[in-house]
Amino acid sequence: MPLGDIDKIAQDTGFSGVVRIDHAGEIEFEKAYGLANRAYGVPNTVDTRFGIASGGKGFTALTVLSLIREGALALDTTARSLLGDDLPLIADDVTVEHLLTHTSGIGDYLDEEGDWQVDDYAIGAVHALTTTEAFLPLLDGHPTKFKAGERFGYCNGGYVVLALLAERATGQGYHDLVRDRVLRPADLTRTDFLRSDELPADVAVGYLEGLDRSNVFHLPVLATGDGGIHTTAGDMSKFWRALFAGDHAEEVTRPRHDVPEESLRYGLGFWLHETTDTVILAGYDAGESFKSTHDPHTGTTITVLSNTSPGAWPIARALMS
Template sequence: MGWEDVERIAEETGFSGVVRVDRGDETVFERAYGFADRAHGVPNTAGTRFGIASGGKGFTALTVLSLVRDGTLGLGTTARELLGDDLPLISGDVTVEHLLAHTSGIGDYLDEEAGWDVEDYLVGAAHLLTTTEAFLPLLDGHAAKFRAGERFGYCNSGYVVLALLAERASGRGFHALVHERVLEPFGLTGTGFPRSDELPGDAAVGYLEGQDRTNVFHLPVLGNGDGGIYTTAADMTRFWRALFDSDLAAEATRPRNHVPEESLRYGLGFWLHETTDTVILAGYDPGVSFKSWYDPHTGTVATALANTSSGAWPVARALPS
């Protein structure tokens, strides 16, 4: 497919978002479509910030891996060592590595394996979820699905638990850790955790599919370890370049599991192409869809960001793989 196909698909589907492709140091395609704020007629621009849902798990993984590198945590550190009496249904042999690789088997507050409608109300009192500790009641009471290390099982709870472990091991809040250990060293000035009920003027409001209703009641008011960070297309290009210039890439992108139902593999926080070295982040939430990938051999970065629940997928399929 060519760029004219991207333009055609964007028009046919009413795509609202930003698409960008870089090869080496050259931006070969960049377009913005639709509105960041429909009520006020604010258009999306190349610099608009979008939520990336589970794409944020890559940022969480790198934050945790930086703590492992520095000796604050270990991949073999058990969750129980830092949880104490909290979340008693998490088995004593679940480790940081199990949580990063989605092989912990712990119960999930948002169980995607059980089937779910992306636009359901699933997080309860969304406005209370402003800290990692505030997630504890949401994470509690979910029985384990399998023994630690037995198989791959995608788990949102696991990444909030990782944020909690990172906080307790370091004595720093999760959002500050992400800023200090990933955003600042990677030069990601357009990336961060705004509250959904006070988005800055350059951030896109998320809209439910086919509606003008926003996603403000559907997601935690402040993103956490399992997702919710906002970023720009340009920052995603910077992110991939900085990651592969860092000492964290090898551990994060080493394949841990084959996931045949997705025709992908998984590392620690990152999806991996089934047969090549392309590394992928993706996210899907009410009013959010996102995919970005990087080919370390050609230096190609492709990113599709949308402020609707599934708008990114048709244009992402038209981008170079």
């Protein structure tokens, strides 16, 4: 599409966020729209940080793979071997690989296959969720949905369990594991885990659809393995370049499952285009929407970040179809 059409879509939809397109490291388009903070009239800039919801699952997957390379975990490590008596409804044969590929079949605390709506108050005491261990009561009590390995079934809780397994295998907190193994090696200086109740001035407040109300009561106060890290469009471009310059790209982008209901495929923590080699991270939550794609053949990265639930999708569809 002509790049000038981005402005028209942004105007027609009231888009609030940032769009960036770069090719082989050269920026072709980069522009910010709307407000990062409506109460104070603070505009978004191209350097504004946004929560990316489930886009963070890619960071979790890369952290786990780095631990596998070091021998602290293996793809066939069972969750039970590290959970002990915790989360007894998780089947004994569920492995790290099942969790990475959404084929574990475990019950999900935030089940997107049900009647979940993005702006629901779905979690409860969000202020208490400051550590991965604090998620244990939330993860507990959900019956198995299907046998491990039987099929693909997108599972947020599975990625929280992955974060928990990584912590127990290393004795180090999940947030520091991601910082040490993904953020610092890729020089992602504008990407981090931020408390929603004390956001820095350069971070966009997330707003519920059609309201000037923030998402502070809707999401964990501090994100963990299933997503919610904050980043910029520029850091996402750096992220993709680092991924494909490193050792994990082939493994995480090898298709493990077709997901026909989404017209996509899935690797390890990353969505894959149905027919091409384009790799995708995407996220959707209360006050957050995000999609970033990378074509490893052309080196083209397209990133759309928004601080509203539906905001990213019209431009993302137009640019990434």
